Structures are given as structure tokens and as C-alpha cells.
Amino acid sequence: MKNITTSLLIFTLISFGVLTLKANDDKYITAMKRIINTVYTSETDEAYQEAIDKLERVAAAKEGKWEPYYYATFAHIMRATRYADGKETKDLQLDKAQEHLKKALKLNPKESELHALEGFIHMIRLSADPGTRGRQYSGMSFKALNKAIAMNPDNPRALYLMAQMQMGTAKFMGEDLSSSCATLEKSLEKFEEEKVGLSTAAPLMPRWGHSQATGMKEQCR
Amino acid sequence: MRWVLTMLPFILPALLATAQSTFQGQVIDKSGEPIVGANVYLKGTYEGTSCDDRGYFSLTTEESGAQVLHISFTGYRTYEKEVVLDLERRKILLGIIYLQETINKLEAVTITAGRLDASGKHRSEVLNPLDIVTTAGATADIAGALNTLPGTQTVGEEGRLFVRGGSGEETKTFIDGMLVGNAYNSTVPNVPGRGRFSPFMFKGTSFSTGGYGAEYGQALSSALILDTKDKAIANRTDISLMSVGADISRTQQGERTSLAAKLQYTNLSPYFKAVQQNLDWRKAPRSIEGNAAFRQQVGEMGLWKVYGQFNHNSMTLEQKDIDRPTLIRPLQLENGYIYLNSTLKNSINENASYRTGISYTRDRNVMDIDGTETEQLAQFYHTKITFDHDLAEAVGLRWGVELLGRDHASRQGMETLNFEELIWAGHGTATWYLNNDLLLSAGLRITHNTLLRETQATPRISAAYKTGEDSQISLAYGQFKQAPESDLLHRQKVLQSPVATHYILSYQKNIKDRVLRVETYHKTYGDLVRFSSKEASGPLDNSGTGYARGVELFWRDNRSIERLDYWVSYSFLDTRREHLDFPELAIPTFASAHNASLVLKYFFNAWRTSIGTSFSYASPRRYHIQEQAGFHQGKTKSYQDLSLNISYLLNSQVILHTSINNVLGRQNVFGYEYGQERNAEGRLNRRAIGPAAPRFFFIGAFITLSKNKTLNQLPNL
Numbered sequence: 001m002k003n004i005t006t007s008l009l010i011f012t013l014i015s016f017g018v019l020t021l022k023a024n025d026d027k028y029i030t031a032m033k034r035i036i037n038t039v040y041t042s043e044t045d046e047a048y049q050e051a052i053d054k055l056e057r058v059a060a061a062k063e064g065k066w067e068p069y070y071y072a073t074f075a076h077i078m079r080a081t082r083y084a085d086g087k088e089t090k091d092l093q094l095d096k097a098q099e100h101l102k103k104a105l106k107l108n109p110k111e112s113e114l115h116a117l118e119g120f121i122h123m124i125r126l127s128a129d130p131g132t133r134g135r136q137y138s139g140m141s142f143k144a145l146n147k148a149i150a151m152n153p154d155n156p157r158a159l160y161l162m163a164q165m166q167m168g169t170a171k172f173m174g175e176d177l178s179s180s181c182a183t184l185e186k187s188l189e190k191f192e193e194e195k196v197g198l199s200t201a202a203p204l205m206p207r208w209g210h211s212q213a214t215g216m217k218e219q220c221r
Numbered sequence: 222m223r224w225v226l227t228m229l230p231f232i233l234p235a236l237l238a239t240a241q242s243t244f245q246g247q248v249i250d251k252s253g254e255p256i257v258g259a260n261v262y263l264k265g266t267y268e269g270t271s272c273d274d275r276g277y278f279s280l281t282t283e284e285s286g287a288q289v290l291h292i293s294f295t296g297y298r299t300y301e302k303e304v305v306l307d308l309e310r311r312k313i314l315l316g317i318i319y320l321q322e323t324i325n326k327l328e329a330v331t332i333t334a335g336r337l338d339a340s341g342k343h344r345s346e347v348l349n350p351l352d353i354v355t356t357a358g359a360t361a362d363i364a365g366a367l368n369t370l371p372g373t374q375t376v377g378e379e380g381r382l383f384v385r386g387g388s389g390e391e392t393k394t395f396i397d398g399m400l401v402g403n404a405y406n407s408t409v410p411n412v413p414g415r416g417r418f419s420p421f422m423f424k425g426t427s428f429s430t431g432g433y434g435a436e437y438g439q440a441l442s443s444a445l446i447l448d449t450k451d452k453a454i455a456n457r458t459d460i461s462l463m464s465v466g467a468d469i470s471r472t473q474q475g476e477r478t479s480l481a482a483k484l485q486y487t488n489l490s491p492y493f494k495a496v497q498q499n500l501d502w503r504k505a506p507r508s509i510e511g512n513a514a515f516r517q518q519v520g521e522m523g524l525w526k527v528y529g530q531f532n533h534n535s536m537t538l539e540q541k542d543i544d545r546p547t548l549i550r551p552l553q554l555e556n557g558y559i560y561l562n563s564t565l566k567n568s569i570n571e572n573a574s575y576r577t578g579i580s581y582t583r584d585r586n587v588m589d590i591d592g593t594e595t596e597q598l599a600q601f602y603h604t605k606i607t608f609d610h611d612l613a614e615a616v617g618l619r620w621g622v623e624l625l626g627r628d629h630a631s632r633q634g635m636e637t638l639n640f641e642e643l644i645w646a647g648h649g650t651a652t653w654y655l656n657n658d659l660l661l662s663a664g665l666r667i668t669h670n671t672l673l674r675e676t677q678a679t680p681r682i683s684a685a686y687k688t689g690e691d692s693q694i695s696l697a698y699g700q701f702k703q704a705p706e707s708d709l710l711h712r713q714k715v716l717q718s719p720v721a722t723h724y725i726l727s728y729q730k731n732i733k734d735r736v737l738r739v740e741t742y743h744k745t746y747g748d749l750v751r752f753s754s755k756e757a758s759g760p761l762d763n764s765g766t767g768y769a770r771g772v773e774l775f776w777r778d779n780r781s782i783e784r785l786d787y788w789v790s791y792s793f794l795d796t797r798r799e800h801l802d803f804p805e806l807a808i809p810t811f812a813s814a815h816n817a818s819l820v821l822k823y824f825f826n827a828w829r830t831s832i833g834t835s836f837s838y839a840s841p842r843r844y845h846i847q848e849q850a851g852f853h854q855g856k857t858k859s860y861q862d863l864s865l866n867i868s869y870l871l872n873s874q875v876i877l878h879t880s881i882n883n884v885l886g887r888q889n890v891f892g893y894e895y896g897q898e899r900n901a902e903g904r905l906n907r908r909a910i911g912p913a914a915p916r917f918f919f920i921g922a923f924i925t926l927s928k929n930k931t932l933n934q935l936p937n938l
Contacts, residue, residue: 031267046258050271053260057269060262060291086733096295131786131824132351143454173873174829 028062032071032204039071040208045083048075059103066111067204069104073097073117074208080124087128094121112152113206119145119161123168130172141165156194157206159187160213167219181220187213242306244280246315248272248292256294256320264289264301282306290315298323324615324654330687332662334697334727334740335432337370339425347736347775347788353420356820357833358864358882360919363416363426364405367445368837369818371740371773371790372430375839375860376811378891378910380413381405383811384430385744386769386796387442387721390706394418394445395437397526397564400625402582402601404445406508407556409538409588411891411910412500417532417558422514424450431723431742432697435648435664435681436607439625441703441721441746451524452516453479457927464492464920477518485510487534498914501539503551508534522574523567532558543896543906553589558582569608577606595633599707602626615656619664620649629707638711642672642704650681658687670704675717677702692730699723705750709761717763719748738775744768749800757802767798767806787821807853808843810892813860815840829870837862844892848905857890875924882917 035054042048052075059068076097084090098121104114122141126133142165148158166180191210248259255276262269263284272278282288285306292300297320304313339348352366359365364382367373374383381389394404396418406414425448429437437444453474461468466487473480490505512530519525535555542548564578582601587594605623612618623646630639650664664681679702685695702718709716727740749765752758771794779786794814797806820835839860843853866880883889889911896906 027267049258053258053271054267054269056260056293057262058267061265061267088733131784132349139454169873172829173870175873 024062028058028065029203031058032067035068036071036204039075039078042075042078045079048079048083051075064107066104066108066114069100069107070114070117070206072100073104073121074206076100077117077120077124090124090128094125097121110151112148112155112158115144115148115151116155116158116161119143119148119158119165123161123165127168138165138169154190154193156187156190156213157209159183159190160209160216163187163213163216167216177220184213184216184220188217242282242284243312244278244282244290244304244315245312246278246318247276248278248294248300248318248320249276250297250320250322256297259292259294259297259320261290261292264291292318292320294320296323296325297321322657324657329654329657330660330685330693330695332660332683332685332695332697333693333729333738334683334685334695334725335372335430335723335742337367337372337428337430339428347738347777348426353423353426355822355831355833355866355868357822357835357866357880358837358862359835360415360880360882360917361420363418363420363423363445363447365415366420367426367428369788369790369820369835370428371738371775371792372443373792374794374811374813374816375837375862376891377860377889377912378411378413379811380408380415382443382445384443385742385771386767386794386798386809386812388809388811391440391442391703391721392445393437393440393443394447396447396528396562396580397449397578398436398446398576398605398607399562399564399578399580400439400582400601400603401560401562401580402599402627403558403584406532406534407554407558407584407586408506409536409552409554412538412913417530417560418447419512422449422512422528423447431744432681432683432699432725434619434662435650435666435679436619436621438646438648438666438668438679438701439644439703441701441719442744449514449526449528452477452518453481455927457925460924460926462922462924464918465489479516480513482513483511492918496914496916496918499911500913501541501549502537503539504535504537504553506534506536508532519565519567521568523565525565526563528560528562530558530560532556543894543908544898550591551589552591555587557585572611573608575606575608579604593633595631597632597707598628598630600626600628615654617652618649619652620647622647627704627707629710631707631711640672640707640710640714642670642710644671644704645669660685668702670718672710672714673704673716673718677718679720688728689730691732692728694726694728696727697723697725709750713761716750716761717748719746719750719763719765721746734778734780736775736777738773740773740775741771742773743770746798746800749798751800752802755802755804765798765800765803767796767800769794769796771795784824784826785821786823787819789820790816790818792816804852810843810845810853813839813842831868833866835862835864837864842892846893847895847907855893857892860889860891861885861887862889874926875922878919878921878923880919883912883915886915888915 035051038051042051052072055068055072076093080090080093084093101114101117108114119141122137122144126137126141145158145162145165148155149162163180163184166183167177170177170180191213194207248256250256256272257274257276259272260269261272261278261280263282266282266284268282270278270280287303287305290302290304300318300320338346339352353363354361356366356369364380367382368375372385376383379389382392383389384392394401404417406417408414427446429444431443433444453472456474457472459470466485468483468485470481470483486509488505488507493502493505510532515527517525537551537553540550540552542550560582562578562580564576566574566576568574580603584599586597603623603625605621607619607621610618625644625646627642630637646666646668648664648666650662652660652662654660662683665678667678669676679700681699683695683697685693687693701721704718705716722745723742725740725742730737746767748763749767750761750763751765753760753762771792773792775788775790777788794812796812797808799806817838818835822831822833824831841856841859844855844857845853846855862882863884864882865884869877871877891910893907893909898906900906
């Protein structure tokens with residue numbers, strides 16, 4: 001009897017534990033979904049900061065997850081591009097972005113999306129001062145984006161950012177845009193595939209970039 | 222036991238039963254300012270809130286049991302408090318919560334006194350790393366570019382850095398912290414030498430015009446600290462075709478290593494044939510140079526760097542005798558140079574790191590002056606280890622030990638002279654951030670010189686205070702010792718190291734891509750080496766003294782006009798010294814009271830062309846008139862130079878570059894050399910020392926071959 005009692009007790013505790021974990025994970029996904037939505041729809045610098053605060057809370061509560069750091073990185077990049085005026089303020093946001101990205105990469109070094117964001121950060125640094133940063137950051141950005149594409153050739157965001165880098169370079173050099181437009185075309189294809197393929201299986205995976213890529217198409221006409 | 226089983230499903234959920242608690246409070250910093258946007262949450266939960274614009278927060282939670290309330294904000298120390306939430310609904314009033322500021326070393330005050338940064342790292346930088354290679358008139362020479370900054374004096378016949386009344390020898394060059402012996406190309410007298418190291422090797426430059434830290438020594442006036450680039454990130458081949466020679470380099474990189482090698486040949490004879498020169502060359506300067514850089518990442522944070530360079534150059538100048546211009550006195554120079562440097566930096570733990578390295582320089586000169594041959598062989602060794610510790614959040618300690626060796630041998634005919642010098646040094650510096658606005662730093666350097674048999678301790682103290690969000694003042698005081706020059710030690714080994722004492726007061730304001738800098742200093746020299754008889758012979762002693770003082774201004778702006786970047790610098794210098802054969806306290810011939818530079822760079826987007834121009838002015842320099850009473854009583858005319866450079870991006874792989882120095886062809890005079898005989902007017906024959914050519918033209922094509930098309934050398938130009 002004692003054995004049965006013990007077994008039952010253990011069983012109950014384990015199932016309770018599993019259920020709690022499951023519930024915890026559901027709770028994580030629900031919370032993250034909500035925050036990701038606010039990141040995508042933020043319209044002010046403060047809204048981004050609020051989202052970042054929430055992401056930091058989740059990251060602290062749920063250790064070992066890379067997604068909160070990914071979106072915090074993304075939110076900081078958005079703040080740098082949309083609300084920062086001048087090189088120094090941009091750098092301030094990008095430094096924070098890089099801090100978050102570093103944590104995410106430590107948790108998931110093989111994630112293509114993270115390397116794409118790294119390329120994005122270098123690209124924005126470059127754009128803050130192309131004259132002096134051109135060489136260093138274009139090299140770093142291309143390297144990170146190449147890595148992202150090598151890890152996942154179907155990553156539409158990595159392709160879209162690559163198209164941006166290629167187009168910027170070609171424009172600067174006065175060359176034709178055919179290769180950058182080809183990359184953009186490919187990224188748009190992958191965005192379409194992603195739309196179809198995006199299932200509930202990966203609810204927290206990034207899905208931004210389609211509209212920006214579509215907007216960029218203008219320049220290929 | 223059974224009751225447990227039965228009750229378990231009921232008890233467990235009960236523990237997690239819904240009960241709401243509300244926290245309320247206000248978060249402020251120590252000056253009473255509300256911390257708007259501070260992140261407030263219960264650790265381990267997703268529930269949280271941010272402080273409003275008065276610092277208030279109200280957080281409602283359904284959690285229960287023992288919890289940790291967490292309040293954080295960038296720039297402040299995180300606040301955590303344990304709270305126990307019971308099953309009742311309640312309101313928990315937390316009152317006022319103070320957050321303590323943390324020290325953010327990127328944002329905090331930095332010491333700028335005597336320090337001109339081009340590292341790309343600090344907010345206080347006055348140049349960015351690329352400026353070194355894009356300044357017109359500098360012809361991609363590090364010293365040339367730094368000569369447009371405050372604190373330097375133009376000395377056209379030397380090519381070295383002369384800082385704040387100090388001679389060229391008083392500036393020492395360090396690569397990745399390791400000493401470089403004889404950092405400038407060997408050349409014949411009155412023909413300026415270039416720096417031996419290509420500016421493209423470096424990612425950052427810290428040029429100290431005084432008051433530098435205890436880690437560096439053996440320089441009375443200035444330390445030029447160069448940081449080489451880290452691991453290369455792309456495979457590439459670079460080819461340069463220039464009016465003065467050609468080079469080819471290859472860079473190969475792996476996941477954690479990279480290797481770059483370069484071979485360069487320079488020969489000025491075709492150029493000298495095409496463009497008129499002021500000097501007559503029997504054999505125009507030519508050189509062959511090779512260098513290689515290896516990088517290996519060590520662990521997560523560490524980097525091992527190895528660099529090696531060799532150079533061989535030779536030239537023969539036909540110098541006319543001052544008294545009989547038909548008499549040619551050939552001057553032949555042959556130089557072989559090797560520099561090796563290996564450094565390792567790594568972290569020990571989160572709060573400590575180290576840098577260690579070894580360097581070796583071998584510089585051999587054979588000079589033949591009108592049939593008399595002299596040979597000089599100088600060797601320098603340097604090894605050191607430096608530790609950095611974060612003792613507390615706001616307190617840092619840097620300490621280390623090093624060993625500097627100098628072997629010097631000189632042979633003229635059958636006579637040989639040599640000496641070996643070994644210097645042991647230990648240094649320690651404590652840095653204390655009282656808060657983000659106030660920084661104090663105190664250091665001590667202790668050296669023991671085995672040749673001079675002297676042991677010395679020299680203090681270094683500095684402080685910086687932030688006067689506003691973008692401005693700060695800083696102060697620096699320090700004592701600096703440097704063993705006497707090799708030629709003096711060959712004469713006499715019983716000597717002491719001369720000493721310089723620096724006092725610097727500096728103000729700097731950085732506002733959105735604009736920099737304003739004002740600095741004033743006072744420097745005293747003691748124990749300068751002097752001929753006891755006041756003539757250039759006989760025994761030496763250390764009775765010499767001197768001083769230098771001045772005011773310097775710097776303004777840079779690359780924001781007001783789009784794509785235009787310019788800077789202006791002005792230095793006033795008042796200096797006198799009594800050393801060597803000076804009979805009295807006198808102005809040295811290398812000093813000029815006023816130096817000013819204006820540098821402009823403009824990029825034409827549509828033409829993919831950048832144009833740069835610089836104008837430099839130096840007031841008259843002193844020279845000694847042999848036949849008149851007095852000392853250094855002559856004054857040259859002022860120095861003026863207008864230079865221009867143009868870079869054109871032909872396509873993504875080819876850049877064309879051209880530059881002209883001294884566009885106006887002004888005949889600058891640096892001083893005079895005297896003969897023995899008198900001319901028809903009864904005055905001693907003399908000859909002006911001037912530039913080697915009225916103008917200098919440079920044309921080059923720089924080609925980059927790489928899979929990555931954007932890696933061209935444009936930003937290099």
C-alpha cells in the first residue's frame with residue numbers, strides 16, 4: 001500500500017508538474033504573441049520602449065528563450081531607424097539592440113533570423129554615417145546576412161535585407177540594380193511561401209518585412 | 222498518508238488561488254528626479270508596468286506566496302525586494318523607492334586632457350580612424366594627418382611629430398601597446414622621412430600630447446598609441462599602382478583566424494625624372510617592403526595578433542658644397558629594418574582582463590658621407606603584461622610590469638661604440654568614478670635603468686568633470702622620464718634621464734557631430750643633457766632646463782553643411798630650453814609660436830568623388846646666424862602649404878586617387894646651413910634648407926578583387 005501511495009503521489013506530482021509546465025509554456029506563447037503584436041504595431045518611441053520593457057520581463061521570467069531578445073533587438077532597431085536623430089542617438093539604440101542580440105545568439109547560435117538582425121544592425125550603423133563607416137560596416141553587414149542566408153536559404157527577411165544592402169551599394173557605385181532586384185524578387189517569393197506555410201506550429205517566429213519588401217519593389221521598375 | 226492523496230488535487234490549486242494584490246510606489250533617483258519609464262514587475266512573472274512621468278507605478282497581480290519585486294531602468298542599479306503575498310486582496314504601499322545610478326563608461330565622463338582620440342570608440346574622439354588617411358597633404362602618413370591637430374608643430378624637414386615644444390625624439394610610437402623603435406623611415410639629413418607603418422593597418426589611434434597614463438613611459442612629450450585591426454572578415458586581393466611604386470596584398474580569413482600579407486616596391490627615380498626636384502639625386506630613394514599580419518581568436522573574448530614587417534631602402538644624394546657649389550659631396554644611405562610584434566589579450570573573468578606582448582625592432586643604417594662610412598645598428602626589445610581589474614562598479618585598477626631593452630652600436634671607420642640598456646618598469650593606476658560626472662585617476666610608474674643605474678618613481682594624476690550633458694573639463698598632471706638619446710650615451714654613460722612635468726587643463730564639448738576643444742598647458746623640463754663647456758664637445762651633464770606653455774583650439778563640424786566635413790586647429794607655443802650646446806635659455810630651431818591648419822573634405826555623391834583640401838600655416842622659426850652675436854637670433858619666413866586631393870570611384874573595384882602638395886609652389890624655408898667662407902659681400906656662405914621639391918604630385922590606382930564587391934579601398938583614400 002505504501003508503495004502504491006508513493007507511486008500515486010509521484011505520478012500526481014509529475015503530471016501536475018507537466019501540466020504546469022505546459023500551462024507555463026502556453027502562458028509564454030500567449031504573452032509573447034500579444035507583445036509581438038505590439039512591437040509590430042508600435043507607432044511611437046514610447047510604445048516601443050513599453051514593448052521592450054515587457055520583453056525584458058518575459059526574458060527574465062522565462063530563461064532560455066531567444067524570442068524575447070529577438071524582438072527586443074528588433075524594437076531597438078526600429079527605434080533607431082524611426083525615432084533617433086543623429087549618429088549618436090542611433091548608436092545608443094543600436095548598442096542596446098546588440099546587447100539583446102548577443103544574449104539571443106548565445107541561446108540559439110544557429111538561428112538564421114538572429115544573423116539577419118545582426119546584418120540589419122550593421123546596415124543601420126552604416127547608414128548613420130556612410131562616408132566613414134561604409135567599408136567597415138558594409139563588410140560586416142554582408143557577412144552576417146550571408147551567414148543568415150546560408151543557415152536558411154528560405155529566410156525572406158535575410159534576403160530582403162541583402163537586397164537592401166546590394167541596392168544601396170549599386171546606387172552608390174552608379175551600377176545597375178539587376179542583381180539587387182533579383183534578390184528582392186527572391187525574397188518576395190519567400191515571403192509568399194512563408195504566408196502559406198506559416199502555421200500555428202511556430203507562432204513566435206518573425207514575420208515582418210513583407211510590406212517593406214513590396215514597397216522596395218518600386219525602385220526596381 | 223491517505224488524506225494527502227485525497228486532498229492533493231484540492232490543496233495544490235488552492236495554493237495558486239486567485240487573489241489580487243496591488244503595489245504602489247514612486248521611483249526617483251537620488252537628486253529627486255522621477256525615473257520615467259522604469260520597469261516594475263514581479264520576478265518570474267510576465268506582469269509588470271512602467272513608471273509614469275512622475276515616477277509613479279501601480280502594479281496589480283494575482284500571484285501569491287513569496288515573490289520578488291523587481292524595478293530596473295537603464296543606467297540605474299536594479300532594485301529588488303522580497304514580498305510575501307497572502308491570500309487576501311490587499312494594497313501594498315511601497316512609498317518612495319530610490320534607484321542608484323550605475324557608472325556607464327560609454328556615457329560617463331572621460332579624461333580628454335592631452336588626449337586626441339581617433340578610435341571610433343569614445344564619444345570624445347576628435348577624428349575618426351579614416352581621417353588619418355583622407356587628409357589632404359598627409360599623403361596617407363599618420364604623422365602627416367596628426368600634424369593638422371592642435372599641439373603639433375610643423376617641422377618640414379623632419380616628417381616626425383613635434384609636440385608642444387618637444388623634439389622629434391620626445392614622441393614614442395606604440396603598436397598594440399608595444400614599443401616601436403625608430404618608427405620613421407631612415408633618410409638623409411633635411412629630407413623628411415615618412416612613418417614606417419601604413420595607416421590602413423590600424424583601426425584606431427590615440428594621440429597623446431601630454432599627461433598620458435602610467436602604462437607608457439620613455440617619452441618626454443607624447444605617446445602615439447596605435448591599435449591594429451582585428452581579424453579580417455573577407456578574402457580579398459588588393460593591388461595598388463602608384464606614381465612612386467606598386468604593391469600587392471592578399472587577405473585570407475577563416476572562422477577564427479585571418480592572415481594578410483603585403484609586398485611593396487617603391488622607386489622614386491621615374492617620378493624624379495618627370496618632375497623637377499630641388500635636390501640632385503644620384504640614386505633616387507627606393508625600397509622594398511613586406512609585411513604580414515596573423516590573427517587568431519582565443520576563447521570567447523581573446524585575440525592573438527602577430528605582425529612582422531621588413532623594409533630595405535637606399536638612396537644617394539649629391540650634395541653641393543656650400544662654399545664651392547661645383548664640388549659634389551655624395552651622401553649615400555642604406556637602411557634595413559625589421560619589426561616584429563606579438564600580442565595577446567584575453568579576459569580572466571568578468572571583472573578582469575590582461576594584455577601581454579613582445580616586440581623587437583632592428584634598425585641598421587649605413588651612411589657614407591663623402592667617402593666616410595658610419596654604421597649604426599639599433600635594436601629594441603619590449604615585453605610587458607598589463608592587467609585590468611574592475612574592483613568595484615566604479616573603481617578600476619590597471620597595473621603591469623614591463624622590460625624595455627635598447628642595444629645600440631655605432632661604427633665609424635675602425636672606431637666602434639656601443640651600449641646596452643635595460644629598463645625594468647612597473648606601473649599601477651587606480652580610476653575612480655565618483656559618479657557619472659566626476660572621474661579621478663591616480664597612477665605611479667616605477668622604473669629602474671640598469672645602464673644609468675637609476676631608479677625613479679613618476680606620478681600621474683588626472684581628473685575629469687562633466688559640466689553639462691555634452692561638455693566636460695579635465696585636468697592632468699604627470700612626470701615623464703626618458704633616457705638620453707643614443708648618440709649622447711655613446712659619448713658618455715654617466716648621465717641621468719631628463720624629466721618633463723606636464724600640467725594640462727582641457728575643455729571639450731561634443732554636440733552632434735561637432736567638437737569644440739580648448740586646452741592650455743604648462744610643461745617644465747629638468748635634467749636635460751648639456752655640454753658642461755657649452756660647446757658641442759667635452760663632458761656632458763644634466764644641468765639643462767626648459768619650459769613650454771601654450772593654448773590650443775580645435776573645432777570640427779561635419780553637420781552644418783551636408784557632405785562637408787572640416788576642422789580648424791590653432792596652437793600657440795611659447796618654449797625655451799637650455800640643452801646641448803645652447804649657451805642660454807633659447808627658442809629651439811624646431812619650434813614655431815603659431816601653428817594653424819584648416820582641413821576640408823567634401824563628397825560629391827553624383828560623381829562618386831571626394832575632394833579634400835588642407836591649408837597649414839606655421840609662424841617663422843629660429844635659426845642661428847653664425848656671424849652675428851647672440852644665439853638662434855635669425856628668423857625664417859613663415860611656412861605655408863596648400864594641398865589638394867581627389868578620389869574618384871571608377872567602379873566598385875577601382876579607385877583613382879591623385880594629390881598635390883604645396884599647390885601654390887611656395888618656397889618654404891626651414892632654416893639655413895652655413896659654410897666656412899665669406900662671399901663677395903663679406904658674409905658667410907649659406908644655403909636655405911627647404912622642401913625636397915617645389916611640389917609633390919601623386920597618382921595612384923587602387924584595385925580590390927573580392928567576391929564581395931563593396932570592399933573597395935575608397936574609404937581608405
